[in-house]
Amino acid sequence: MNTLAPIVDLLGQFQDPVVWTGLAQVFVASLLAVVVVGISRYRELALERELGIALVRGLIQIVAMGSIVGILLTVDLVWSGVILLGMMGGATWISKNRGEGLPGVVRVSFLAIVFGSGLVIVTMTLAGAIEANVRNLVPVGSMIIANAMQINSLALDRFKSEINANRETIEAELALGASPTAVISRHVETGVRASLIPVVDSLKSLGWVWIPGIMAGMILAGENPIYAALYQFVIMAMIFGAGGLTSMTSSLLIGNYVFTEADQLKAIDDADE
Amino acid sequence: MPPTLETRNLTRVVEDDRLVDGISVAIREREVIVIVGPSGAGKSSFLRLLNRLDEPTAGTVLLDGVDYHEIPPRELRVRVGLVPQSPALVPGTVFENATRGLTLRNEPIDAERTTQMLTQLGLDGYEDRTVEELSGGETQRVAIARTLLNGPEVLLLDEPTASLDSASEARVEDLLSELGLTTVLVTHDEEQARRIGDRVMELRNGQLVRLGSPTEVLS
Numbered sequence: 501m502n503t504l505a506p507i508v509d510l511l512g513q514f515q516d517p518v519v520w521t522g523l524a525q526v527f528v529a530s531l532l533a534v535v536v537v538g539i540s541r542y543r544e545l546a547l548e549r550e551l552g553i554a555l556v557r558g559l560i561q562i563v564a565m566g567s568i569v570g571i572l573l574t575v576d577l578v579w580s581g582v583i584l585l586g587m588m589g590g591a592t593w594i595s596k597n598r599g600e601g602l603p604g605v606v607r608v609s610f611l612a613i614v615f616g617s618g619l620v621i622v623t624m625t626l627a628g629a630i631e632a633n634v635r636n637l638v639p640v641g642s643m644i645i646a647n648a649m650q651i652n653s654l655a656l657d658r659f660k661s662e663i664n665a666n667r668e669t670i671e672a673e674l675a676l677g678a679s680p681t682a683v684i685s686r687h688v689e690t691g692v693r694a695s696l697i698p699v700v701d702s703l704k705s706l707g708w709v710w711i712p713g714i715m716a717g718m719i720l721a722g723e724n725p726i727y728a729a730l731y732q733f734v735i736m737a738m739i740f741g742a743g744g745l746t747s748m749t750s751s752l753l754i755g756n757y758v759f760t761e762a763d764q765l766k767a768i769d770d771a772d773e
Numbered sequence: 774m775p776p777t778l779e780t781r782n783l784t785r786v787v788e789d790d791r792l793v794d795g796i797s798v799a800i801r802e803r804e805v806i807v808i809v810g811p812s813g814a815g816k817s818s819f820l821r822l823l824n825r826l827d828e829p830t831a832g833t834v835l836l837d838g839v840d841y842h843e844i845p846p847r848e849l850r851v852r853v854g855l856v857p858q859s860p861a862l863v864p865g866t867v868f869e870n871a872t873r874g875l876t877l878r879n880e881p882i883d884a885e886r887t888t889q890m891l892t893q894l895g896l897d898g899y900e901d902r903t904v905e906e907l908s909g910g911e912t913q914r915v916a917i918a919r920t921l922l923n924g925p926e927v928l929l930l931d932e933p934t935a936s937l938d939s940a941s942e943a944r945v946e947d948l949l950s951e952l953g954l955t956t957v958l959v960t961h962d963e964e965q966a967r968r969i970g971d972r973v974m975e976l977r978n979g980q981l982v983r984l985g986s987p988t989e990v991l992s
């Protein structure tokens with residue numbers, strides 16, 4: 501009986517009158533989209549099929565996601581950890597593509613994302629900035645993980661480019677008897693710095709170039725705009741913190757994997773994962 | 774007394790490509806060995822193995838009779854210094870680049886000795902110039918100074934004078950003669966091999982095909 505409870509809850513959510521209001525809004529919005537499709541057909545842009553599929557697909561995907569979130573909201577708190585860990589695994593899988601060819605990239609990405617985003621999620625939950633329930637932990641945690649993934653990808657991508665572009669210099673310095681750590685340090689720094697540029701730019705432009713989603717959503721939901729702004733800053737700071745920790749962890753760890761025990765620089769493309 | 778540097782069946786195979794194929798040679802103290810051979814013969818690969826930038830897939834190298842696998846790689850690379858074909862300097866001044874090895878290893882820098890070395894290589898007064906201002910030949914000489922300032926016992930040089938004019942080439946050769954280090958030098962220049970080589974090794978397809986005096990090996 502208990503195993504069916506989330507499904508029953510989900511069906512109950514579909515019977516909420518607000519869902520019918522939403523469907524009516526979808527109908528009106530779709531009419532406008534149909535106008536665009538009609539114009540496309542009239543102007544012979546040959547986009548009507550693609551636009552139509554994109555609209556239907558988008559609606560199905562977002563309702564499916566809403567349903568999943570609906571189920572998630574009914575499960576126990578302990579599942580938050582499992583869900584977030586699963587998200588970290590997914591983030592690792594996506595992120596490793598950027599560092600393809602770097603030895604140890606999966607291990608390093610997973611450790612970095614778990615450490616960077618995990619530490620921030622746990623700390624901020626303990627501090628009360630994230631409420632300790634599934635409704636808050638999963639969406640806010642997923643945002644932090646997604647950004648940690650993006651920053652990790654950028655760091656690995658840049659690090660890989662740095663190694664490939666500076667292979668001769670790195671080997672010339674190893675040939676002088678330098679340690680891999682000393683030789684690689686400026687390339688690690690470059691990777692970390694490059695990976696943090698997007699989030700630093702976001703922080704700089706926060707509020708005057710763009711109003712981020714959470715703040716906009718909270719204001720639309722009738723929340724105090726000042727509190728919405730403060731909470732948005734908290735979110736950005738968490739993203740920055742998790743991203744910075746992830747980027748530094750992955751760059752430092754990956755530096756150890758690109759050298760052999762005899763301090764030889766491995767061939768990046770041939771390196772085994 | 775063991776040879777200063779000795780290779781025993783030194784081999785490196787990468788994906789069925791025998792870059793260095795069973796080379797055995799003993800190099801005496803203060804001897805200058807010149808390696809010649811066509812492009813792709815394994816000359817640079819052989820030097821990289823001596824400095825242990827690459828790992829042999831078979832065989833080994835002995836430094837003063839000690840298997841180099843028993844010597845910490847960083848110590849080995851200071852004792853067996855390599856001047857690579859590409860100078861690969863870092864942005865900064867000539868002085869900073871010349872003393873790069875010492876800086877990276879956190880060892881004290883002797884400014885007077887550095888200036889003296891640069892002067893011997895025809896780079897007097899170049900200390901504060903940035904490396905972007907240097908010609909190809911000057912860059913190569915900074916790379917030579919960088920390795921020599923490490924105080925190696927054995928010097929490995931991969932075409933060190935390829936981009937130098939004849940005056941600079943003579944200067945580098947004079948310095949090598951003056952230093953009297955055990956030296957292994959790769960060159961395409963047979964005249965240079967005759968001038969400075971005590972013995973000449975000819976490599977083809979990674980194998981040692983001839984070893985002897987310049988007169989014996991070079992036609």
